[in-house]
Amino acid sequence: MKKMFVIGLAILMVASMVPAAFAAGEEKVLTIGVDQEAVGLDPHIVTSFSSHRRVDLLYNKLVRHDENLKIVPDLAESWEIPDNQTYIFNLRKGVKFHDGTEMTAKDVEFSLNRVLDPKTASPGRSYISTIKSIEVLGTYKVKVVLSAPLASFLEGLASNNCAIVSKAAVEKYGNLQKVAVGTGAFMLKEWIPDNSMTLVKNPEYFEKGLPYLDKIIFRVIPEQASLLAGIKAGTLDMAQINDASTVLLAKRDTSIAVMQKPGINVRTFGFNTTRKPFDDVRVRQALSLAIDRNEIVTVAEFGMAQPTGPIPAGATQWALPLNKLPNFTPDYAKAKALLAEAGFPNGFTFKIVTANSFEGGLSVAQVVQNQLKKIGVNAELEVVEWGMYIDRWVKRDFDSMVELRGGSGEPDRFLYRTIHSTGGVNNFLFKDADVDRLLDKGRVLTSYAERKPVYDELQIVLAQKAPIIFLYCPFETHVMTKQVKGFKQVGYGSLYYLIQTQK
Amino acid sequence: MSRLLKNPIALVGLIIILLYVLITAVSQFWLPFDPLQMDVAHIMEPPSFKTGHLFGTDEFGRDILTRIMKGAGVSLLIAISATLIGATIGTFMGVWAGFLGGAWDHWIMRLADVLFSFPSLLLAIFVMAILGEKTYNVIIAISIVYIPQFARVSRGAVLAIKNNEFVRAAFSSGADRRFVLSRHLLPNIMMPVIVQSSLSLSVAILLESALSFLGLGVQPPNPSWGNMLSGARKVMLLAPWTALYPGLAIMGLVLGFNLLGDGLRDILDPRLRNIK
Numbered sequence A: 001m002k003k004m005f006v007i008g009l010a011i012l013m014v015a016s017m018v019p020a021a022f023a024a025g026e027e028k029v030l031t032i033g034v035d036q037e038a039v040g041l042d043p044h045i046v047t048s049f050s051s052h053r054r055v056d057l058l059y060n061k062l063v064r065h066d067e068n069l070k071i072v073p074d075l076a077e078s079w080e081i082p083d084n085q086t087y088i089f090n091l092r093k094g095v096k097f098h099d100g101t102e103m104t105a106k107d108v109e110f111s112l113n114r115v116l117d118p119k120t121a122s123p124g125r126s127y128i129s130t131i132k133s134i135e136v137l138g139t140y141k142v143k144v145v146l147s148a149p150l151a152s153f154l155e156g157l158a159s160n161n162c163a164i165v166s167k168a169a170v171e172k173y174g175n176l177q178k179v180a181v182g183t184g185a186f187m188l189k190e191w192i193p194d195n196s197m198t199l200v201k202n203p204e205y206f207e208k209g210l211p212y213l214d215k216i217i218f219r220v221i222p223e224q225a226s227l228l229a230g231i232k233a234g235t236l237d238m239a240q241i242n243d244a245s246t247v248l249l250a251k252r253d254t255s256i257a258v259m260q261k262p263g264i265n266v267r268t269f270g271f272n273t274t275r276k277p278f279d280d281v282r283v284r285q286a287l288s289l290a291i292d293r294n295e296i297v298t299v300a301e302f303g304m305a306q307p308t309g310p311i312p313a314g315a316t317q318w319a320l321p322l323n324k325l326p327n328f329t330p331d332y333a334k335a336k337a338l339l340a341e342a343g344f345p346n347g348f349t350f351k352i353v354t355a356n357s358f359e360g361g362l363s364v365a366q367v368v369q370n371q372l373k374k375i376g377v378n379a380e381l382e383v384v385e386w387g388m389y390i391d392r393w394v395k396r397d398f399d400s401m402v403e404l405r406g407g408s409g410e411p412d413r414f415l416y417r418t419i420h421s422t423g424g425v426n427n428f429l430f431k432d433a434d435v436d437r438l439l440d441k442g443r444v445l446t447s448y449a450e451r452k453p454v455y456d457e458l459q460i461v462l463a464q465k466a467p468i469i470f471l472y473c474p475f476e477t478h479v480m481t482k483q484v485k486g487f488k489q490v491g492y493g494s495l496y497y498l499i500q501t502q503k
Numbered sequence B: 001m002s003r004l005l006k007n008p009i010a011l012v013g014l015i016i017i018l019l020y021v022l023i024t025a026v027s028q029f030w031l032p033f034d035p036l037q038m039d040v041a042h043i044m045e046p047p048s049f050k051t052g053h054l055f056g057t058d059e060f061g062r063d064i065l066t067r068i069m070k071g072a073g074v075s076l077l078i079a080i081s082a083t084l085i086g087a088t089i090g091t092f093m094g095v096w097a098g099f100l101g102g103a104w105d106h107w108i109m110r111l112a113d114v115l116f117s118f119p120s121l122l123l124a125i126f127v128m129a130i131l132g133e134k135t136y137n138v139i140i141a142i143s144i145v146y147i148p149q150f151a152r153v154s155r156g157a158v159l160a161i162k163n164n165e166f167v168r169a170a171f172s173s174g175a176d177r178r179f180v181l182s183r184h185l186l187p188n189i190m191m192p193v194i195v196q197s198s199l200s201l202s203v204a205i206l207l208e209s210a211l212s213f214l215g216l217g218v219q220p221p222n223p224s225w226g227n228m229l230s231g232a233r234k235v236m237l238l239a240p241w242t243a244l245y246p247g248l249a250i251m252g253l254v255l256g257f258n259l260l261g262d263g264l265r266d267i268l269d270p271r272l273r274n275i276k
Helices: A002-025 A049-058 A105-116 A123-127 A153-157 A167-173 A224-233 A244-252 A281-290 A293-300 A332-341 A362-375 A386-394 A411-419 A433-444 A448-465 A496-500 B002-006 B008-029 B064-100 B102-116 B120-131 B135-161 B165-172 B177-213 B225-235 B241-268
Strands: A029-034 A063-065 A071-073 A076-080 A086-091 A131-138 A141-146 A186-192 A196-201 A215-220 A238-240 A256-262 A266-271 A305-307 A349-354 A378-383 A400-405 A468-481
Touching: A029 A224, A049 A186, A049 A196, A049 A496, A071 A076, A086 A105, A105 A123, A105 A131, A105 A141, A105 A167, A123 A153, A153 A411, A224 A238, A224 A244, A224 A468, A244 A256, A244 A468, A244 B225, A266 A362, A281 A332, A281 A362, A281 A448, A281 A468, A293 A305, A293 A362, A293 A468, A332 A362, A349 A362, A349 A386, A362 A378, A362 A400, A386 A400, A411 A433, A411 A448, A433 A448, B002 B008, B002 B241, B008 B064, B008 B241, B064 B102, B064 B135, B064 B177, B064 B225, B064 B241, B102 B135, B120 B135, B120 B177, B135 B177, B165 B177, B177 B225, B177 B241, B225 B241
Parallel strands: A029 A215, A029 A238, A349 A378, A349 A400
Antiparallel strands: A063 A071, A076 A086, A086 A141, A131 A141, A186 A196, A196 A215, A238 A468, A256 A468, A266 A400, A266 A468, A305 A468
């Protein structure tokens, strides 16, 4: 009996050691499900959301956003702004690219010049196009001079499209779409297109002790419901989920964690302001007065969104409360009176272009259609396939369109390109002297105190002229297993904080 | 007709179809709720007597029973008109090909073979993509799918009887082609065409639902069983009734047409009739 007890004890002791021994050598692998394959990896060239999420981990910028969308140091340890057109960046010392070479001021100069070169066709070019000269002042010091003050300059540099790449690597490979030579916390190990991408820890990452994970595997799973199923089954650790009903299902499951935060992307219902009757401001105002944002959020997003004005509501230091914006509170009598004044006492018929996807906002269009009936306006839905949707968007071939726009916490970044008469994505073909004047003024002022009144006025003018009806900002939702700890959301889907994530 | 009543399978099919026709007729005058009116306060409510939403509400708070009733009319209209058009044109072509033979036969049937070589849903999607998403275009698309099927059936039937004695007798007693066609051939090939029509109606219901499900058929917010299922797909796990009832509606009507078709074949096929 005693002998058996001793043997039993011995077995127990050995058994208890086994997991500990395994744990010490075990690789910490995080598998993340994504609904789209990356289109390429070159940080200066990529536009797709899916590519940006990989760049988040592979590259660094001079400055970056923290979880409150504030600008914080990244590769630039500190910076000085001697006058509002000159920026001097002091770089971190001893930062290594994935190929082992050191990152210096030469790479910064090369990267910014590459973004500025029209031949690169970088989306980042418009963010920093006011750069006049870039001067290397030492191995770790760069001076950038602007041709005019640009309030959103640091915001621009915080974009992935202005990431710092290795000069030597670009000269060797031509472009970086298929390879990754960055300074990021993770390095590209294997990429099987349309299936998976494996990133491994960068042992020489400049923040000591980080990252905690040894490996991140991206798995492409196009269906939102399958992403959730993967997390439930434990084959995935984490995923970003956009579809509200899937999020609702995830929330019902107590065994998984759901992180949510109002994002900065903006759902808009915009008009082609050169088409009749939308060239008449009274018609646009009437439609704006018929829209009930809270109802749209309840129905189309199951309440998981925040109604917003022209500046994403999450950017609290800029955004005006909605009750301060004209035409934002439903008023059907006034809307009908405006329509009658514009010559449509019995309403009119027009078309809304939409697609049956999260971005295409079919359910939003259906609620809008229903709301407009209250003022006698008949909206017909044109539900088109995604490729056709993009095509119509590019050609500006629509009466009106429901969209999901990539926003920004910085008003100049978001509104200049969206609504300035020369803006790159002003698909509304909207031209207005007041709006242009305010946008031009806001971008050359640098202090918050000076800019705030300008953007306050701009928000009111935009609400009055209503070329776009700003609806809401969908929540950014990450769903993960309970073992995943330490992740933080930024507000535009960034996976940067995976470097601080543990599993 | 009395034979139809004596055949239990056909009778059940007929009753099911009449039930749907009745629902459609009622829906023209009365509906429990407004099929298009959204009700934000009652999104995805489960079926209940208390609220009056017997089949529950969908993701926009619309009454599902109302939308199914409204959708029944759309489905029946599309299925019946598409089958009628397809059967008329197809039978005409098939009879022509079979009766005249030669080059006519060759070219008409090769054209039918070309259409036949596409899977029917693919062909319907192709036609819809060209014509655009309108309800009457769904009718045209399904008719085009049906034309070769009816052409084959009727051609075969014509070939089988055109050398029979009674046809020859008609010709030799001086009847012209038109007379023989209308008096002797058409009545004799109606049986397979009717059976084919009944089975085609059920496939048409499925085709219409599939097209609407894919966003190519009836456009939202107008209800059709297919686009109701498409909307329900996203919330199916949260509110199963949004998918269950439109699905059952499709199943019921398809079953009705299939049972009727099977029953009719048993009744009309002389070979089967004599087995008893």
